[in-house]
Amino acid sequence: MPGMTLHPTPSEPRNAGWLRLAGAGLAAGTVGLIVLLAPWQHSEPEATSQTTAQNTAQTTTPQADTQAAATDALPPPSPQPLPQAIPRPVVLHGKPAVPAADLAYEAQGRDRFPQADDNPVHRVTDTPVSTFSADVDTASYGVMRAALMDGVLPVPDAIRPEELINYFSYGYPAPAKDAAPFATRLSIAPTPWNKDTRLLRIGLKTALPERGAMPPARLVFLIDTSGSMDAPDKLPLLKNAFRLLLTTLKPKDTVAIVAYAGSAGTVLEPTPATEGARILEALERLHAGGSTAGGEGLRQAYALAEAGRTDGSVSRVILATDGDFNVGFTDVADLTAFVERQRASGVTLSVLGFGQGNYNDALMQALAQNGNGNAAYIDSLTEARKVLVEEVGATLFTVASDVKLQVEFNPAEVKDYRLIGYETRALRQEDFSNDKVDAGDIGAGHTVTALYEFTPAGVTGGLSEPLRYQGTPPAAPATSPGELAFLRIRYKTPGESDSKLIEQPVTQAMAVESFEAADADFRFATAVAAFGDILKGGRFTGDYRLEDVAALARSAKGEDSAGHRAAFIGLVELARTARPLAPLPQ
Template identity: 45%
Template structure:
């Protein structure tokens, strides 16, 4: 007999027993509304390179359950994939901007504006030494193979990649907090592995004390010529000590000013606290990832680890202004928890996302061209503003701007680019492969979440067809696995919300 919380389930000792799903918590996010361009032509958002939602959604589907709506963050689903964007040539201007305008596959008469940012990939000679601190949750809730044991394997994958000039410290927290390894050079990998292996899960969860201890270790080896980063491994279940998100978020944001960033990696099921981990990682200028199995660990902590470890830009903000002479309405797909005010774009005091070496960011907008099937009724007394959009009304749909700071700098720099297509006639009948794939993933995320803007007759079969036609070169099988995940959704029972 296996005891899990207040439930008793028959089975063999050590066997996995599915926990109660309603203990998991996700950020509440209402799908973005449609905006009338004449009233609100500008969209501003913080760049997001997190992929936690994709891996977590796949975990639910693999277990035969529909994920909670708020667990589905469409932008993280889209940004899970590489789109092969054109690459920037220098770290001095670390982003290349790619745009496309195509027909919306799920809504006749509407179009999709695809905006892609590709980050500069630092050569080995430009990668600063790493000052890493592992912050490991060893509370009783982590005592399962898909939590602490998987976290240990993840840490060992990071250790595999360390150079002699890199350092790692290993800290932990349960009822209290401690350090099993002070900052140690990357040449002493056996010592690091022994420190990781010594971690055992038991007791409560003093997450706040563990965090302050981790920062103390990171500060002991702090240097401006290093990348100073804490990697937190947890299920997010802080049940002892300070657990108020705002207080932890404020503390992490304050420490961000010292040059130490915090990334959070979630593990396990049942007690997974996604909302808390999202808040903390965003305050820490880090990434948030979910590790459901060893494949996820290899993806996050193998070669792609560099995309989170070595920053190329801080406080990356994207702003798109639509031309009301060409665009009647628009809506941003996803990014509900990453929206900024228009005035935040040029305010260097406002925090935004960090982007690492070689990472890309994708944003999709659904627009209704002027004269198309608008979703908001005409206003009786609205002044006719058509033609006042600025730019060339025969070709300019919008204008994209990107603000970013070079790592460690206080003042931002600016990249600007026009979004254009011809004024008359159909948009491209065969969009770029990258756009077609992004549309398939966006359709899947929106339909899975039950967004009201999706056409009711746009079924799973059409999403599969869209994806199958855009798989292209798929060396690691990520796109093939996505198609299989969509097929699996067709057989799932109805959603049970927490």
């Protein structure tokens, strides 16, 4: 498992929650007002047959009850005004952005991220095969955006390039009916930041069935109500996010709620989605306070999800937390082993991260990757809508399990290569054919993109320096003229144990002569990849600048009906003035 980095605390902390969520209200109208009022507009708990379980989930000690009651008795706090010296904020992604020079940024000292070095450059003569797991997580993009909205650059370990690229949907062709669950698109174009290299794009897209054709969903909301969630961008935002999800559910779907603080308890037994008022009432009873028994919460949520499974349905635990587990069952290795064992039950996992300052991204990734799950970071109501409304099929319904990709490069055509991102998803070559090795799942309507940068054979420059004593690469087989590489994909139909194999050659016919001739999706994904590399220090993009990224993204924005690509361009502009944690090209 990759290491973990604990980053030092900056010296100028601030409470950015109100600022971020106030901006969300500008984009979400009256819903944003609900987010702002949520911290002090709690409904009083009502007596029910589950009173004991609810009290267990909400508090840990009589002292915690007294503190919660005292908090409820306080008058509503006033949002902090912007300092007079700061110009009028610019609204971006539903949140205001303020020039970094005038902004004291929020402390990130306790945020934890998995540590993984950039993928190395491989010589094809030494390492012709590259193997990795599919990744549909987008949490890294949300963390990056939250940092830039606070006027600071994200720490390099927070950047996972594939999650930035896969945050966006691309117009790849959908699979034919009764075919494999996803279609594949391969393309090659010159690299905009290196005249000696080329980019290979691998694109996958799954079909999105009609809403009525989706199986019944048995959902268990596992909600962190510990004291660390007592912030405007945590529990109040979490509640509003789940309100949005409820609007997408079908009559045959059910919802249960497990909450945890110092201990865990069932707040709501499985309830039909048609009883929305009852579900919302249970959500409103939740208050933040106490320590964090996240491990026990996981146990109870999985038990409830497994007990509610029926033939033809899907059971999923949706964990919403900042990841600050600190009581009882807390060791990352133990938690990872637990969700690994639960894979056999057929219950899947979605992880939604909230807040800054003590966000444990390393734990979130470990749970999502080992629990047949996906991970997103919710920093605004706009993002909650994207994950839980616009992409609800991809978030909740798996159509291909244990998806592995393997690319074998032809040494007669390719000198060296590097895979952009997927560092935490790397697999050994022998893992590809081993159906016991777990890999990522792809949901309904998902697109997955992977980019390789490679140097054609015979090019003096490129990604690596020439070797003095290297021999002539072997000739390409006569049966495969013009083949640059060969792509293999393995996947399982959900519920099955044996994988299926898809194979496709990568040929010169898939290449375009100029980067400008590549399709808009290719060019936009390239802009995002370049942005990720620059945020990590610019090791591979060299003199390619943020202004180049912004110009490229603008030229490839395309239709962008949801506005996500336009918002990305705004983030690139913010990065040019953000407070750096390390020097970046400007």
